[in-house]
Amino acid sequence: MIVLRNLTKTFVVEGHRKTVLRSVNAVFPSGVSIGLLGRNGAGKSTLLQMIAGSLDVTSGEILTDGQISFPVGYAGSFHQDMTGAQNTRFTARIYGVDTQALMDYVEDFAELGPSFHLPVRTYSSGMRSRLAFGVSMGLDFDTYLIDEVTAVGDASFKKKSRRVFEERMERAGSLFVSHSLGMVEAMCQAGAVIENGRLHYYEDVKEAIAHHLRNLDV
Structure with a gap:
């Protein structure tokens, strides 16, 4: 389980402050694959990096009772x-x-x-x-942090990656970032939408996708 408690992340760029996550409270249950959705720059990868411990929080805290992977698609x-x-x-x-x-x-x-x-x-x-x-x-790991990585490679590699990922998910959970809504729906049970610094969690990934599409006015 991963708990976000009053989590805030603010960046200062050229003297300007940008808050991507604002006093977020959420609980990500163990053993569930959760799709993280949001516009480009909404804070999805930032959240993964903070959960992994590779990026400091501005305020608030992240609590977990399991072992978490590093963000898989993160080159750093x-x-x-x-x-x-x-x-x-x-x-x-x-x-x-x-x-x-x-x-x-x-x-x-x-x-x-x-x-x-x-x-x-x-x-x-x-x-x-x-x-x-x-x-x-x-x-x-108890929770895998996946950031667009299954989109890498040719068709054969993508198929192999997905097969291995599904095998791991039989005994673990994940936080899964992908711009492919079809992949999110196929590989996740729950979903979370980040918009304007807020996070909305849905136990049904289809509800999260519907929320995300409304944000995009699709």
Whole structure:
């Protein structure tokens, strides 16, 4: 379970303050896949990064009783001058899992070929996302933070990613960001809509999608 309590996030850009989340209170239950919906810039990825602990909150707090993954589609998850293999090894040590087992899994899954042993800074955005997705799926979390990553790669890779994701969701939950409403409906049970700094949670993902479409005037 993840609890957001009076959560606020404000950015200051060139002297101007922009609040993307304003005193948000919500409970994301365990074992549920939740689609995060909202316009571009609404704060979806920002919320994932704060839940992961990679971005500080302005005020309020985030509480959890489970282990949460890093945002899978977030390129900043890895050290840019380390190779994909080195980043994988480092992550394995952080989470206390078998290093070689995770290395073997990620190298096979991410399909990076020789690039697995090159610095991450040489990767395209798609390669970074495949690496991040492979590392995340190779670890056991209670909640997976997924940010558009299943859209990466060719049809074969997308199919494989979705299959692995669905297998993980049989024993875990997720917070899932995607601009594909069809994918959100297919892969999530519940939904949350972020609009004007507020968050509305729906136990039925179809209700969340309907709310999001009203916001877009579709």
